[in-house]
Amino acid sequence: MNHKLxxxxxxxxxxQMEKEFVPLYSKTGTPSKPIRLMAGLLMLxxxxxxxxxxxxxxxVRDPYMQYFCGxxxxxxDNPCDxxxxxxxxxxxxxxxxxxxxKQSVLLFGKQAQEKEICVDTTAQEKxxxxxxxxxxxxxxxxxxxKIAQKENIKQRQRYSxxxxxxxxxxxxxxxxxxxxxSQRAQRKIKTIxxxxxxxxxxxxxxxxxxxxxxxxEIFKKVIYQKRNDKNKxxxxxxxxVSCIAKGKSHKPYEFGSKVSIARTKSNGIxxxxxxxxxxxxxSKTIESTLEQHNEITGIRAQTxxxxxxxxxxxxxxxxxxxxxxxxxxTAYEKRKNRKRFRCRAAIEATIxxxxxxxxxxxxxxxxxxxxxxxxxxxxxxxxxxxxxxxMASSFLFxxxxxxxxxxxxxxxxxxxxxxxxxxxx
Numbered sequence: 001m002n003h004k005l006x007x008x009x010x011x012x013x014x015x016q017m018e019k020e021f022v023p024l025y026s027k028t029g030t031p032s033k034p035i036r037l038m039a040g041l042l043m044l045x046x047x048x049x050x051x052x053x054x055x056x057x058x059x060v061r062d063p064y065m066q067y068f069c070g071x072x073x074x075x076x077d078n079p080c081d082x083x084x085x086x087x088x089x090x091x092x093x094x095x096x097x098x099x100x101x102k103q104s105v106l107l108f109g110k111q112a113q114e115k116e117i118c119v120d121t122t123a124q125e126k127x128x129x130x131x132x133x134x135x136x137x138x139x140x141x142x143x144x145x146k147i148a149q150k151e152n153i154k155q156r157q158r159y160s161x162x163x164x165x166x167x168x169x170x171x172x173x174x175x176x177x178x179x180x181x182s183q184r185a186q187r188k189i190k191t192i193x194x195x196x197x198x199x200x201x202x203x204x205x206x207x208x209x210x211x212x213x214x215x216x217e218i219f220k221k222v223i224y225q226k227r228n229d230k231n232k233x234x235x236x237x238x239x240x241v242s243c244i245a246k247g248k249s250h251k252p253y254e255f256g257s258k259v260s261i262a263r264t265k266s267n268g269i270x271x272x273x274x275x276x277x278x279x280x281x282x283s284k285t286i287e288s289t290l291e292q293h294n295e296i297t298g299i300r301a302q303t304x305x306x307x308x309x310x311x312x313x314x315x316x317x318x319x320x321x322x323x324x325x326x327x328x329x330t331a332y333e334k335r336k337n338r339k340r341f342r343c344r345a346a347i348e349a350t351i352x353x354x355x356x357x358x359x360x361x362x363x364x365x366x367x368x369x370x371x372x373x374x375x376x377x378x379x380x381x382x383x384x385x386x387x388x389x390x391m392a393s394s395f396l397f398x399x400x401x402x403x404x405x406x407x408x409x410x411x412x413x414x415x416x417x418x419x420x421x422x423x424x425x
Contacts, residue, residue, distance in 0.1 A: 004388035005064040009040075011107055011387075014070070020099050024091050033080050038088040039100060040069035041079070046381035049357055051364075052082040094369055097376045102296050104383035105271055112271055114264040115302040118344045119289060121282050121309075122261065122351045123244040123254040124275065124375060127364045131234040131255065134170055134186050137193040138163060139236055140219045144196040147212060153203050159192045166192075194223050231278070240368050242279045256363060257371040260285040261379070262293050263350055265305065265343050268386065270350070271297055273379040275371040283311040290318055305344040354378045358385075 018035045025032055044065055045055040056078045059065050063074055071079075089097070105112050129135065141163055148155050166185040173182030197219045204212065218239050225232050234241045234255050244254045258279060262272035272293035276285055286304065294300050306322050313320050323341050326334045355361035360378040363371060 003064050004392050005068045007391050008384060008388055009068045012103055014039075017099065017103070021092055021096060024096070033084060034070060036070040037079055038084065040065075041085060042088070042377065043100065043380065043384060044068065045085070046359055046377040047385055049359055052085045055085075056080075056082060089365070089373055094372050094376070097373045097380075098296075101273070101376045101380040101383075104380040104387075105269065105296050107383065107387045108267065108269050111267045112264060112269045113297050113299050114266060115299070116265045116305065116340070117262045117271060117293065117301045117303075118265055118305045118347045119260065119262045119286055119310075120307060120344075120347045120351065121285060122259055122355075123246055123256055124259045124360055124371060125254050125256040125362050126235070126238050126241050126371075127362050128235040128238055128241060128255060134167075134189055136222050136234075136236065137189045138167065140193040140222060141189070141196055143215070143236065144193075144200050144219070147200060147215075148203075151204065151208060153200070155196070155199065159196070163189060163192065190223065193219070197223065238366070240277060242277070244279050257368075258285065259360070259371075259375045260289040261347065261351060261354075262289050262301075262304070263347050265340070268346065268350065270379040270382055273375050275368075275375045277368055277371075282306075282309040283313075286310060286320065287315050290315060303340075305340050307344070350382070354382060358382055 014036045017039060021035050021039075041055055041059065044050070044059070045052065048055075048058065050058055059069070059079055060076065066074060069079065092099075141159060145155070145158050145160075147153075166188050169185035170182045170189070172178050173186075197216060200212075201209065201216060209216075215236075218233060218236060221233050222236070232243070233239050234243060240257075241255050242257060244256065244258055245252060246254065258276045260272075260274045260276065260282075261270060263270050272289050274285065274289050274292055286306070290301060290304065300316065301318050303319050303321055306320055308322055310320060310322050312322050312324070321337065321340065323337075326337070329337070358378040358381045360375060363374045365371070365374050
């Protein structure tokens with residue numbers, strides 16, 4: 001019973017969580033799965049970097065995971081279908097996931113109520129392929145042919161063979177001898193995509209065109225957008241994806257959403273995480289991040305330590321500090337700020353762990369709400385794992401001290417012959 005998952009399960013307020021989520025369920029129909037089971041599976045999935053399918057396999061073979069999710073007896077089958085996790089995420093929404101994140105912060109008590117926090121932004125990449133115009137135009141052609149086949153529309157031409165030929169010709173366009181041929185093939189593919197979209201729009205009946213109206217609008221936006229346009233579409237199935245440049249030499253552009261993260265300066269607890277649509281400037285994201293920090297911890301931070309990408313200002317009583325040349329400051333203030341900015345650098349390692357170990361490196365959840373849910377669950381998983389590590393280390397320290405005391409006790413009594421007789425040694 002001293003396993004870290006057991007200790008964590010005993011600390012989470014499951015009853016309060018059930019009261020929070022019960023209004024989201026209907027009183028009629030098939031009985032649902034227990035809320036503790038579904039919420040526990042979501043937490044474990046993020047904590048151990050598993051998918052909706054692989055968490056089921058891990059659940060069956062791990063009794064501690066089953067105890068964490070509220071099982072009284074060991075079970076040998078999957079607790080639910082993997083798709084039930086999708087429905088549960090949609091049911092609780094962003095507010096429900098934010099409640100789970102709040103529970104992870106409240107585990108630390110006063111440790112999470114530091115007056116100084118570190119804030120930084122990062123790019124959360126979406127699960128899409130690297131976008132190019134030709135690649136998107138080919139996808140539009142295939143999708144138009146699929147819609148026409150489904151609606152029994154007789155097309156003038158499908159261009160299946162032509163598209164394959166033009167794709168081969170468009171390869172190695174950076175080579176001087178193939179540049180003109182490649183550009184010509186790319187223009188041909190774009191023309192075919194535009195032609196099929198217009199034909200589909202003309203021949204679809206009025207009652208059926210409303211079903212595909214949103215999809216056709218995305219097709220048109222992709223076809224007519226130009227290189228220097230703003231708010232471009234980079235994916236057909238994820239049209240809200242943004243292009244974010246963070247100045248990395250190995251990865252100049254990332255396609256996803258911008259996420260702002262706030263972390264306590266001393267303890268390393270994530271106290272706020274917010275996802276944003278588009279590509280706002282870092283200074284535009286900090287106000288909503290501070291508001292979320294205030295809602296979750298119940299206090300307003302006195303100081304937010306940031307990097308040079310922000311603007312030094314005061315927001316609702318919180319002073320925003322960024323590195324500067326130190327002109328006009330005393331030696332004590334310079335020394336104090338230098339220490340602060342060294343502590344701020346630790347948030348970079350936290351972001352790296354969130355991406356590599358807690359599923360924030362590539363977001364597989366759909367839509368804008370999927371961006372926020374994935375970021376919140378990654379931050380909650382970080383806090384849960386941090387709490388378990390601290391509990392495990394404190395328990396091991398206590399156990400080690402107990403062993404030392406027992407060793408001393410036996411050494412004292414075994415060295416004295418009278419004590420040996422007394423204790424029957």
